[in-house]
Amino acid sequence: MSSLHLYNSFSRQKEEFKPITPGHVGLYVCGPTVSGESHLGHARPYITFDIVNRYLQHLGYKVRYVRNITDAGHFEEEGREAEDKVAKKAILELLEPMELVHKYTELFHWGMRKFNNLSPSIEPTATGHIIEQINMIEDIIAKGYAYVVDGSVYFDVKKYAAGYPYLKLSGRVLEDLLETTRELEGQNEKRDKADFALWKKAPEEHIMRWKSPWGEGFPGWHIECSAMSSKYLGKQFDIHGGGMDLQFPHHESEIAQSTIAHGCAPVNYWMHNNMITIDGRKMGKSYNNVIKLTELFSGEHPILEQAYHPMVIRFYILQTHYRSTLDFSNEALQASEKALKRIWEAYEVLKKLTSPESETATDKDLDKKVQDFCNACADDMNDDFNTAKVLANLFELAPIINGIKGGQIKPDALSATTFALLQTTFKTYLEDILGLQPLQQNNDSKLDDVLQLVIEMRKEARLRKDYTASDKIRDMLAASGILLKDEKGGEMSYTIE
Known part of the structure; x- marks a missing residue:
């Protein structure tokens, strides 16, 4: 496959990727709600779209990768009780909402670094874009597709569905939705059960609230992503990603409100990763999994x-195509750990082998076999980012590398050109595109990881205003010759004497 093709969830077929602006890609991925610690379910989408970002850059595109932070609560009146998760958790932890947001945003970033995910180009927050959300809601009201009821604003789904393909992305049926939607807070003030909130009136006990033309309140979940994606990527952009669980209601609502506000469909290609199950069960608090x-x-x-190394988790996720269900088990993780060690050992061997001098291979069949497996990596990535097949190709090449080292295969069996291609393929795909790293770290790297964890603990102590614990951590490190320095913005650095 000579050009990149990806599966478009909207059309339900693979399509050749053609960016709106040649040489440039706009990529938006729904980020985490930072009301708690990141978990295994967060690993798959952010590793998946890290691969998308890396591969697009490998192809030579200039990628603007926008991944938001939802720090204004997570308002899901469709299917769950409407609640502000951030404010609710802040009360439980005796923290100000923004203290809680900072704490869990830092932990999220820590987890992404452990997975070796590249940082997005822009990481906007919902609370930093309230004005844009209000302006967008006003525009939708002016165009007749939203209505105000007692300080709340709702999107008129039936009116939209009469002229636009509502629910095409998720494949749901509006009539079924109207029959099965649960009776929840605010339903009685809607014109129809399927209507979703663009803005909610804040009750007295609601901590996070903003002034708006409709009174004090807070934004609906869906409007946040529409406002932020259009601000940084334009009214229409190339790729929007997220987990399959976001297709409805979140992405369907994004499409509807953005289409009305901007007069065009917002996204050319929708990409969705499948879910992670644990021993065949969906992840959920009720299962304690x-x-x-x-x-x-x-x-x-x-x-x-x-304990499982972050690279083992990354490798495990990449062994399965992103659109397939992935079942998590100890046995599967342990098998992935062994496999990653095996492929990395072959890579280390390859880096130390001496290149043959001749351009004539003494084993032409083997030479062609190596070329075919190397070239297949690009074809597989171009076929909807098939990382599983790329890894399979590398595993086919590993015994050849080990055979050259062990003497079973003569060093000149491959031509110099093919050997160079083999080295380049491993470096490019294993490290640059798949973003994998060795499991064994040097002592300096391990020490840095430990110190970063201690620094995070001290930051949390300071956020809790537990200065006794904060000072104790600093003093104990100082006694060991490690001096902490408080930088601007609450950051910390260290020096070792």
């Missing part, structure tokens, strides 16, 4: 038999 990233890396969860 929600594993936080800190627990995953430490092994401190009843389900886990051991």
Whole structure:
């Protein structure tokens, strides 16, 4: 496959990728709601779209990757009780909402660094874009597709569905939706059950609230992403990504409100990763199988038999195509750990091998076989980012590398050109595109990881205003010759004497 093709969830078929602006790609991915620690369910979408970002850059595109932070609560009146998750959790942890947001945003970033995910180009926050959301809502009202009821604003789904393909992305049926939607807070003030909130009137006890033309309130969940994506990527952009669980109601609502506000469909290609199950069960609090990233890396969860290195998790996720269901188990993780060690050992061997001098291969069949597997990597990535097949190709090449080292295969069996292609393929795909790293770190790297964790603990102590604990951490490090320095903006650095 000579050009990149990806599966468009909207059309339900693979399509050749053609960016709106040649040489440039606008990519938006729904980010986390930072009302709690990131967990295993967050690993798959952000690793998946890190691969998309990396590969697009590898192809030579200049990518503007926007991934938001939802820090104004998570308002899901469709299917769940409407609540502000950030404010609710802040009360439980005796923190100001923005203290809580900072704490869990930092932990999210820590987890992304452990997975070796590249940072997005822009990471906007919902609370930083209230004006844009209000302006967008006013525009939708002016165009007759939203209505105000007692300080809340709702999108008129039936009116939209009469002229636009509502629910095409998720494949749902509006009539069924109207019959099955639960009776929830605010339903009685809507014209129809399927209507969703663009803005909600804040009750007295609601902590996070903003002034608006309709009174004090807070934005609906869906309007946040529409406002932020259009601000940084334009009215129409190339790729919008997220988990399959976001197709409805979130992405359907984004399409509807953006189409009315901007007069065009907002996205050319919709991409959705499938879910992670655990021993065949969906992740959920009722099953006690929600594993936080800190627990995953430490092994401190009843389900886990051991701690798992972040690269093992990354490798495990990449062994399955992103649109396939992925079942998480200790056996599968342990098998992935062995496989990653095996492929990385072959890579280390390859880097130390001496290139043959001749351009004539003594084993032409083997030479062609190596070329075919190397060239297949590009074809597989161009076929909807098939990382599983790329890894399979590299595993086919590993025994050849080990055979050259062990003497079973003569060094001149491959031509110099093919050997160079082999080295380039491993470096390009294993490190640059798949973003994998060795499991064994040097001592300096391990020390840095430990110190970063201690620094995070001290930051949390300071946020809680527990200055006794904060000072104790600083003093104990100083006694060991590690001096912490408080930088601007609450950041910290260290020096070792």
